[in-house]
Amino acid sequence: MVEDFESAQNGASGAWVAAFRDKVRTLGGALYRDLPWRCIDDPYGVLVSEVMLQQTQVKRVLGRWEAFMALFPTIDALAAADVSAVLSQWQGLGYNRRALALKRTAETCADRFAGRLPESYDELVRLPGIGPATAAGVRAFAFDQPGVYLETNVRTVFLYELFSDRDGVADKELVPLVQAACPQTDVRGWYYALLDYGAHLKATVGNHARRSATYARQSAFEGSRRQKRAEVVRIVLSEPGIELESLAAALDREEAAAGRSAVDRDVFESIVADLVREGFFRQVGDGFVA
Structure with a gap:
């Protein structure tokens, strides 16, 4: 060949x-x-699987896709869900931005496409978190389009x-x-x-x-800013209304348990500010809620 x-x-x-x-x-x-998201007559279910599989191995998605679909079975259901519920269901899959983008895509589809996923490549790549590969995957697996x-x-x-x-x-x-x-x-x-x-x-x-020229080895997760962001999100989800000082203390306890030093205050505050700006949670009074 x-x-x-x-x-x-x-x-x-x-x-x-x-x-x-x-x-x-x-x-x-x-x-x-024979994976559960294959050969299904549900473009939304295909989209959920494609987003989950973007940076996560199949063995970790198995079971999680079914649970997510059971809780949010349609685009309209995901669009109406609280951010906290979506992020809580996503915990353990990593890259929480994907969950937030998926919810925003559902909101867009509910508003603009009557709760349906568009078939057009150009429409798909305009949706949050959907790049060329994900759009092509949705078109192939949901619509059998080349x-x-x-x-x-x-x-x-x-x-x-x-x-x-x-x-x-x-x-x-x-x-x-x-x-x-x-x-x-x-x-x-x-x-x-x-x-x-x-x-x-x-x-x-x-x-x-x-x-491939595009290949880049993934940096270590433990101890990274990405790991600290994920931990902050997890803490806010588990303790709605937690105040800034308590959040800092909770993060430092997690770091100490992992054998790491306390997080620099400026780094911590920048992480919280980024997560608020990106929509993972919001400040209500003196506390934070997703």
Whole structure:
């Protein structure tokens, strides 16, 4: 297949596409994962899964997606929910900004699209927290529409199969290939196969997505500003109305329990100010509530 691909690059026919599709369909089909958010007739449920999976592994999303959907079964239900309820349900998944963006997307859809998720790519990428990959994923899995769904497992397959001898491969090289390989029918099944083959490759031969020019190793969470932000959100959710000094003391106790020193006061206050500004919680009187 690599030879066919190289021939195509040199101006020969695009025979690599047919060979690539056949291989991915065969291998990916054999590796199919029967996940609860697959093959459902619910674009909103697909969106929730795509947002949860943006930066979280499948095994951590299993169970959490079902619980979230049970509590917020529709766009209108999520739009009407309190921020505190949404953030509480999100705890443990990480990257709380995703939960806030998802709620804001639900509010926009409730107001502008009669509680439905738009099918148009251009409309989707205008919604909070939805970038090109998430929009393409929603269109593929919810509406069976073709597009360039370039996420880590998909990227892994293309790098492994077509760029086995190169590092630093830019997405601008991958995008036209992903677009050319994407069929016009059964788009949903095509990307399921790519995802499952990519997950298998990462588990058996390593993460070839590291050879992408876009790859960046995630910084350590423990002790980071991101960890302190998450802890502040958790404390406010568990103690509505907590005042600033009590919040600082509670955060310092958590840091001490983890073997870390007290948080610098300026850092703490900037974290609280950022979280208020971003809408995670608000100040009511002398206290904070989500």
